[in-house]
Each structure stands twice: as structure tokens, then as C-alpha cells.
Amino acid sequence: MTHGTKLPFLTTGDGSLTFFSAEFGQAFHNLSGAAQEALEKFVRPCRLDRLPLERDPLQPIHILDICFGLGYNSGIALETLWQVRPNFPVRVMGLERSPEVPRQAWQAGVGSHWSFRQTWQQWIEQGSWQSEQWQGELLWGDARQTLLQVPLGWADAVFLDPFSPSVCPELWTVEFLRAVAERMRPQGYLATYSCAASVRAALQEAGLHIGSTPPLGRPWPGTVASPQSQDLPPLSDMEWEHLKTRAAVPYRDPTLQEGRSEIRLRRQQEQQGSLLESTSVWKRRWHQ
Template sequence: MSSAVAGSENEAVVWMPDGSPHSPRFSDRYHSRSGGLAQANFVFLAGTGLPTAWRGRDRFSVLETGFGLGLNFLSTWAAWNADPQRCESLRFVSVEAYPVDATDLVRSACNADPEDQSMPSIAARLPVLAEQLAQAWRGLSAGIQHWDFAGGRVQLTLAVGEVRAMLPGLDCQADAVYLDGFSPALNPEMWSAEALHLVAQHCRAGARLATYTVARSVRERLQQLGFRVEKCPGLPPKRDRLQAVFGP
């Protein structure tokens, strides 16, 4: 699949009757049926040891594949905001071939988990942060973009293009990795041996990786690249999720 080109139409998002965002291109949902915020916090933040992992650090870097509606970024930023022991600066680096419209970013943040009251401080912050992201997002073009938020303490680098083309050009040593392509069966490019090899090249020793899929091909590729992989209880209705530590 060729990636969207700058200046062309933004990627179509279909909003389902239950409020969840769906991709017609990939025939898959952007987030778990349990809700985007719950998935961001349970699978990706907790799966990489956050917020504890950034405590006591000057700088902490997250690498993500698949920026999508930016919910993982916004949830990470909101969790950083809410943590009195946060690291001095947070860098979030992500890759996206098919950027959505800024209005979809905001809608997703406002809809994140309307019934989930387990993370009220995070959920309440998302729309405010999404507005800041949406302002930066207007005028998005292909290639690598850098934006500063929170007075420069939160830095977002977004590589707009195909994952295998963009990863080699990124300057990033990740402490945490979120693998968040669509399902491997529907979006194999995001989980290919080549893409995962490029991800591993951006990992510090000890980097922690998280993803919602436990597909055997993904587990085996990560193991071959030097990750110690562990299946953990998933966010219902999913039975499992994956956590891994890079220890080549």
C-alpha cells in the first residue's frame, strides 16, 4: 500500500454507532472495543512500565509505530502531566503513513472512554491536549515534523510516511516502544521482519516494548531480534497482550 502524500486528502475515519473509530482502508478499528484510553493505559503505558519507568530520569523517549488518532501520545502526555515525579523531558516519536484530519484527533480524544471513570484526571485532560495537538497538526506535510509542547518539555516527532521508509531516518534511542499497527493479518507491513528490525535498531538496551497482539509471527520476530517476550493478561475482550524487554 502506498502512503498518503502531503497535500492530499486526509485519511478517512468512519465513526461507528458505538462511537469507536474505524479505518475503511484497513477494515479494522483504531482501538480496542474496550476503549482507546483504557487500551493506551493498560496495554501501552503499563505494558512499558510507565509512569514508574520515567521517574528519576532527565529524559525519556517513547517510539511508536502507528500514530493514528494520537490517543497513545495524548494519554502518555496526560500521564506525564499528572505525575509529580515525571522525568524532566518526554520525547515521543511516531510514524504514520495515513494522517487523519485534525478534527478526528479531537473527536477521538473527546470520545476516548465516556463511561470509564477509572482515570478521571487523564480523561479530563485529553480534549485540552488534543486541541494543542490539532493546532500544530494543521498544515501537516510529508516527512519528519517536530513539535514542542508544555514549554518544550514534551516533544513530539512525527514521521509522515511508510514505516520502513521513515524509521531509518529517525534519530531516536527509545526507552519504551509501542507497537500499534492495525491487526497483523490486515496490516502486515507494520509487523514485517524488516519493520521490527528497524524498531530494534532504535532501542536502548533494557528498552521495554508493548503491544496488544500476541500473534506468533510477531513474538518470534521479536525474540529473534533479542527481545525477551512475555504474554500477559489482555484487556477484555482480548485474552492476552505482549510485553517485551530488549536485551540483545
């Protein structure tokens, strides 16, 4: 977005605010509730409502927030962690294209009621924060490049929250998700709102096991993924069969530098040459 451009905001179903992106033609959050989505689609699937009870406080919890946006996912993660175990040490790295989005979110009131609102404000304004309790760093720019600054094997929890694959395919490719997977701890979790077959297939090709998270404000589920398969909520037969259709052909970006049109075209060409079942046949079988 252009510096100084004011994003139009919307009030979602739970009373929390979100923005609308003219560039992508989408709201930043599920309109049923931005704050609720952060909790149910990201924080809880990554087990952050349980992890502080299992961890030695000498080992901080590491959160990687991809497409930090308004900050709900990280903010509600901190609230949740400290409700379970106050003052547990946390490290957060947020990837976001522009500082304008979180700064405008703060100005609109996002985070104003959080118990750590003063340190949150300083983090948003400065781009970094460090205290004994928590450390935060915001990396500005294309997440395909800023991700490389995140240490390998670092993250306990990854929030994958770009705009949808059809409009922002560059952050849903096999190559990008493989780089994300390399930055996860062996017992870490990745959560996303998307259940697109292309995304789930890319996560699998990137070396992760996948599970399904409950619907929220819409009829379809989200996805949780991990390097290990233990305790992942299972996919339904319908979801597994979806991964055997042409919808599961993933997006690819071999150089991590290609434009959206190139990434979409490569997928279309791969789908045209695919021997996988037509997605329309799958739909007729399951939605009669």
C-alpha cells in the same frame, strides 16, 4: 486513505472514540475502550507510570509511537507521565501514514480534555512541536521508511500498534522489528496488543526478550518486549508451546519494500515446508 475522506467513527466501551478503516476492515482500537487500551496495553507495559520517578529530569523520556493513528497512545502516555511527575521532559516521535487520521481525531474531540490540549492541537496541525517541557515530531508515510529517521538506541518506550498481522503484515516482519529493536535503549520496552505467535517469534528473532500482558476486552493477552529479560511478565506454558507451532513462522520482508501479498505468500510457503507442530494439534491439546 484519500485526502478529505471522512473516517466513520465508533464510540467504544469506555466512552472514547475510534475510527473504522474500510481498507483494513478493522476498527483502530479495541471496542471495549480505546483510551483504556492505550493505558493498559501500551503505557503501563512500558513502565511509563513509574519511569519519571526513576529518571534524572536532565534525561528526557523518549517515546516512539508506530502507527500513531488517533494519538491515544502518545496522549495518554503524556498524561500519565505528568501525573507522576509534572513537567518531566518528554520527546515523542510518531510514525503515521496520513495526517488525515490524527487531524480528524482532533476534530472529533480526541484529546480535547487533556491538560496539554492546546499544544497537542498545534502539534497535530503542524506535524511538529517544541517547548521546554516536550517535543513532538510526526513522520508521514510508510513506517518502514520513516523509521529510518529515528536515531539508533533512542527509544525508552515503543508503541507498536499497526492493524493486525493478517491485514498489515508489512509492519510485523522480522526485518522491520529488527530495525525497531535497533532504535531502542538497552533498558527500553516495546508494547503491543498482539499476542500472535508470528509476532512474538519475530520479536525474538529481532533480538528481543518477550513477556505477556493481561487480557483487555478479549480473552487473549498482549505482548511486551525488551532487549533485557529482567522484570518481563512470563508467558504461560500454553503460550510458549504456541511458539513451537507453524503459527510462529514469522512474516519476512528482506527489502522492507515488498507488498502485502508477497509477504503473505512467503510466509505460507515457509509454513508449508516447516517441520514445526501443526497449530491445530496445539489447539486441541489446550482447548479441549
